Amino acid sequence: MTEPLMTLTGVGKSFAGTDALADISLEIEPGKVLCLLGDNGAGKSTLIKILSGYHAPTTGTIEVDGKQVVFSSPRDASAAGIATVHQYGGTFPLMSVGRSFFVGAEPTKGWGPLKYFDKATANKVAIRELKSLGITRINDGNRLVGGMSGGERQSLAIARAVYFGARLLILDEPTAALGVKEAAHVLKIIMQARQKGIAVVFVTHNVLHAMTVGDRFAVLIHGRKADDFMKGERTREQITDLMAGGEAMAELEAEIAQYESQA
Amino acid sequence: MSIDLSTATLKAMPSPPPEAKESPFQRMTRRPEMGALAGTVLVFVFFSIVGGQNFLSIGGASAWLNVASELLIIAIPVGLLMIAGELDLSVGSVLAASSMTLAIISGYLGLPMIIGFVAALGIGALAGLVNGIITARTNVPSFVVTLGMNFGLAGITLGLSRAITGTTSVPITVDPVFKNLFGSLVGGQFEVAIFWAIAVALVIAWVLQMTPWGNWVFAIGGDKDSARATGIPVPRVKITLFVLSGLGAAFVGVIQTCMYNSAQTTNGQSFVFNSIIAVVIGGVLLTGGYGSVIGMVLGAITFAIVNQGIYYTGWSSDWASFILGALLLAAVLMNNTFRRLALSSGPKKTSGKKA
Numbered sequence: 001m002t003e004p005l006m007t008l009t010g011v012g013k014s015f016a017g018t019d020a021l022a023d024i025s026l027e028i029e030p031g032k033v034l035c036l037l038g039d040n041g042a043g044k045s046t047l048i049k050i051l052s053g054y055h056a057p058t059t060g061t062i063e064v065d066g067k068q069v070v071f072s073s074p075r076d077a078s079a080a081g082i083a084t085v086h087q088y089g090g091t092f093p094l095m096s097v098g099r100s101f102f103v104g105a106e107p108t109k110g111w112g113p114l115k116y117f118d119k120a121t122a123n124k125v126a127i128r129e130l131k132s133l134g135i136t137r138i139n140d141g142n143r144l145v146g147g148m149s150g151g152e153r154q155s156l157a158i159a160r161a162v163y164f165g166a167r168l169l170i171l172d173e174p175t176a177a178l179g180v181k182e183a184a185h186v187l188k189i190i191m192q193a194r195q196k197g198i199a200v201v202f203v204t205h206n207v208l209h210a211m212t213v214g215d216r217f218a219v220l221i222h223g224r225k226a227d228d229f230m231k232g233e234r235t236r237e238q239i240t241d242l243m244a245g246g247e248a249m250a251e252l253e254a255e256i257a258q259y260e261s262q263a
Numbered sequence: 264m265s266i267d268l269s270t271a272t273l274k275a276m277p278s279p280p281p282e283a284k285e286s287p288f289q290r291m292t293r294r295p296e297m298g299a300l301a302g303t304v305l306v307f308v309f310f311s312i313v314g315g316q317n318f319l320s321i322g323g324a325s326a327w328l329n330v331a332s333e334l335l336i337i338a339i340p341v342g343l344l345m346i347a348g349e350l351d352l353s354v355g356s357v358l359a360a361s362s363m364t365l366a367i368i369s370g371y372l373g374l375p376m377i378i379g380f381v382a383a384l385g386i387g388a389l390a391g392l393v394n395g396i397i398t399a400r401t402n403v404p405s406f407v408v409t410l411g412m413n414f415g416l417a418g419i420t421l422g423l424s425r426a427i428t429g430t431t432s433v434p435i436t437v438d439p440v441f442k443n444l445f446g447s448l449v450g451g452q453f454e455v456a457i458f459w460a461i462a463v464a465l466v467i468a469w470v471l472q473m474t475p476w477g478n479w480v481f482a483i484g485g486d487k488d489s490a491r492a493t494g495i496p497v498p499r500v501k502i503t504l505f506v507l508s509g510l511g512a513a514f515v516g517v518i519q520t521c522m523y524n525s526a527q528t529t530n531g532q533s534f535v536f537n538s539i540i541a542v543v544i545g546g547v548l549l550t551g552g553y554g555s556v557i558g559m560v561l562g563a564i565t566f567a568i569v570n571q572g573i574y575y576t577g578w579s580s581d582w583a584s585f586i587l588g589a590l591l592l593a594a595v596l597m598n599n600t601f602r603r604l605a606l607s608s609g610p611k612k613t614s615g616k617k618a
Contacts, residue, residue, distance in 0.1 A: 052492070074491060074492045074494070075494045078492070078493075078494060084492065086489075091486075091489070092481065092482055092485030092486050092489065092552060093485065093552070093606070094481075094485055094548070094552045094553040094602070094605075094606075095481055095482065095485055095552070099478055099481070100482075100485075102478070103478060103479070103482040103489075103490065103493050103495070104479070104482070104490070104493030104494045104495050105493070105494075106475035106478050108475065115474070116469075116473040116474060117472075117473050117474060117475055117477070117478060144605055144606055146606040147605075147606045147607060
């Protein structure tokens with residue numbers, strides 16, 4: 001077993017006395033996809049915000065490469081190689097592809113006060129990296145990001161994270177807003193990143209998508225880790241039931257079956 | 264049970280064809296100032312026809328150039344703030360405070376011009392700094408913060424002026440050097456402010472388009488959280504932008520004081536909305552993330568042509584406001600259209616996303 005990239009031990013977070021998250025322990029390994037499953041409000045977003053440095057945990061410890069760390073800002077987390085990509089790509093709709101690719105790390109030409117943004121290089125690199133992820137439609141870095149499809153924007157954001165040396169890629173519901181084909185494309189990109197040895201945390205409530213790419217799974221319910229298992233240890237039905245809180249889902253399914261038999 | 268991701272399947276997926284090369288026209292429609300350019304041409308042609316020879320004379324040109332350049336020195340930094348998603352409604356009182364500071368220190372108190380000049384700009388920078396720190400640290404919308412500053416600073420200016428000088432209008436004898444630099448007329452008609460406006464436009468256009476810092480301004484206005492996540496020091500950039508906006512307004516305060524050899528506490532309030540009008544006509548998106556300095560220049564020129572052109576038509580100048588109001592609305596509608604074009608230009612999307 002490889003050394004975990006990141007280890008969470010007993011991590012919890014409370015907001016104004018309410019526990020949003022309690023006692024979460026996870027190991028995130030390089031070259032593996034950890035799927036974080038849970039219904040809306042289960043605490044997935046809070047956990048992502050802790051992983052990416054937006055929130056400091058109230059309890060528990062985080063270790064990166066076996067050393068305890070405290071992220072006081074997203075900048076600390078990205079310095080440690082942690083990149084987060086949000087549902088809509090976290091990209092800037094009215095910026096050009098080249099510009100948005102390099103936001104915060106703009107390439108420059110010239111020197112001293114005459115140093116200027118190297119648009120040609122920015123555009124070239126952005127297009128090249130997009131191509132490497134199979135996005136071939138866009139071939140002009142001046143194109144606005146808002147003109148791309150949802151999947152293309154996800155790909156742009158992932159390409160950006162990988163280009164800037166992310167070791168841990170946190171993908172927050174990357175497939176939720178996508179059509180079938182685009183979702184498959186994003187899943188393929190996740191596998192590409194995994195192959196490069198990047199650790200991936202894939203947050204989703206789509207069990208099918210999770211089972212396609214996941215090596216390891218953790219299910220959150222009401223801010224707690226309800227289950228934790230490896231690929232192949234659970235069936236799709238078991239996971240779905242668990243996420244929805246078991247009984248409630250069975251009842252609902254029975255009711256649906258009733259309507260179906262009436263039809 | 265799982266989605267088949269084997270290479271064969273993905274290869275079989277028809278990948279959308281690469282986009283065709285754009286025509287230069289398509290490329291142009293993606294620029295934020297396209298709507299503004301159309302507006303400028305429209306009003307220029309309109310007043311050339313209705314206003315005739317007088318509007319087209321040197322005197323006519325200087326009239327709108329003078330108005331446009333003072334407006335621009337304020338509107339460009341305000342527009343930069345708007346690209347970053349913030350507003351500054353305090354420029355009116357900052358202008359008044361700066362011009363009163365100069366007139367009281369170097370006129371009423373008789374101290375050297377340079378002291379009054381530095382203090383006047385200092386007041387502008389300080390007001391911007393306060394606006395910026397409050398906005399960045401408290402998350403109170405800048406609309407409220409700067410509106411409060413506009414009223415608060417107007418009160419301080421009025422109160423202090425009356426307490427110190429006993430009046431709200433202070434004369435000043437402007438030193439020849441300062442007169443030449445800031446308050447003179449070139450060729451008897453063109454305010455020297457025109458050159459300052461050109462300088463401001465060139466420098467800020469360079470900064471916005473060609474520096475990483477300029478890219479940060481767009482990013483902050485586009486998506487503040489994503490910008491922060493990439494490591495951009497969002498509060499610091501915003502505070503700097505507010506300081507620039509304060510400096511722009513204070514600088515026009517200095518220009519007006521040197522021009523008219525006096526300062527009034529009520530100066531400048533018209534700039535609060537005029538600067539926003541110019542910037543919005545210029546294609547800057549009110550919610551941030553989109554705009555250009557060229558657009559702002561065109562917006563200010565459009566505003567000034569309407570504002571001054573009306574005098575050459577023989578109509579009552581009351582109608583200028585009506586034209587400006589209608590123009591503002593038309594400009595926003597046109598800019599929205601151009602922005603939609605910019606977002607959709609290029610090939611039709613064929614992949615998975617079928618709305």
